[in-house]
Amino acid sequence: MANGTHSTDGLPASARADHWNSVIAQAYFPLDLTFRDAARFEGRLESGTLGDLSLSRLQTESVQYERHRRHISRTTEEQYLITIPRQSPVEFSQSGREVRCDPGGFILERGDEPYRFSYGAANDLCVIKLAKPILAERLRNPDRFCALVFNGREGIGSVFTTMAQQIQHQTVAGTAVDPVAGSVIGRQLVELLALTLDRSSDVETGAASSVREGHRRRAQSVILSNLSNPGLSPEIVADRIGISKRYLHELFAEVNLTVSQFIREQRLHAARDLLHMANPGPLSDIAYRFGFSDQAQFSRLFKAMFGQTPSSYRASRTI
Structure with missing residues (x-):
């Protein structure tokens, strides 16, 4: 994702929806967007890169994002999004799990599985995008942590979210970071993410295991x-x-x-x-x-x- 800023400012009402669909596809991956009022929709996205990951600040009115199988069929590389909401709650649904993440928490989203992501009020999101192999090098089977809400207010989770938001602010604000330093900082952020997820695994993955077991039982029933x-x-x-x-x-x-x-x-x-x-x-x-x-x-x-x-x-x- 190239560094830069995208906004709906100055766009005619008829062009806002198409423009924002294109912005989101470029920054993250193709999605279907549903707007409460497309003609009056306002959005701003600032982005930057640090080595193998990208960071962005996404500020928009209420909107729903949906990733469908037709989008995934064209995917060449598996990606994760880590989203930290800062202004209002977000609703997320993927692989049979439905969660609500309030400001102070964060969620991990799989780009290679269908999902629905939405918020009913204006929001300010810190979003990290990284390739699955980058996280998988540091954490066994990261997919098991998707569609769970993690605590970003306390402990190591607070260190991760604070660092992510501070780095994001500097990166998207145009503060120069040389490529070598950027790669080091990016690796440190991924290490913190992996540590946060790993420390939370005993508590958080119980529900995930139950959901996966439920899916497996349903599959077995269909087979039988x-x-x-x-x-x-x-x-x-x-x-x-x-x-x-x-x-x-x-x-x-x-x-x-x-x-x-x-x-x-x-x-x-x-x-x-x-x-x-x-x-x-x-x-x-x-x-x-x-x-x-x-x-x-x-x-x-x-x-x-x-x-x-x-x-x-x-x-x-x-x-």
Whole structure:
């Protein structure tokens, strides 16, 4: 993001909405904006860079920002936004979590997942933008901290927010910072952010874990209800529960599974349960019933999982 200042001052009413959409896309990433009154909307954005991160001061009237999957499909690099509201509360929703962040707190937003961000009154925001790998070098799985509210009034959180706002004020005010010093200061700010999140993890991530577990259970329920669908895929499961395929894969990775592996294993367990019953029918029918392409594939996978072929297993149950 290039340093500079953007404003709606002097623009005709008919041009304000389009202009501000372009400003936001350039500063952060493409979003859909909804204005309370587009013709009277006023906004000002001042931005600067420090090494690998950018800082901005965003002052606007009430507005809602939405990031959709169509925006993300064109994304080439995963980014985070860290937002510190200073004038009025913000509402944020992402990956099934909905939070309200009052002035004094801050939130972490994923640019590679859909979200909704809004405030109902004029606001003054300090915003940091950085690439996901930068934070991931210092903090395991930063995604788990997204859509949570962190305390910026006390402890290490206060040190982080105070430093961020002081640096932002100097950067956007045009105070010269040479590239070497800027990189050092930027790294220090990221280190403080990582430390703040890590110190807060024991307290803050309990709710996040519950939300993720809820999503995983919903995904598993969809899978168990559709074992007979030969076209069942991660895309279908993600769409049914309203999350992205990437997020779905992350949920299953947390329990050391892939989505496809879980589908396959549940189909095999269901087939084995059927073989316990009297007159379960031909093996070919069982294979097709649970979404396997043919009996040979079914037999091969069944043996790999249970140590014997379906026919041997069925024979052992009738002895």
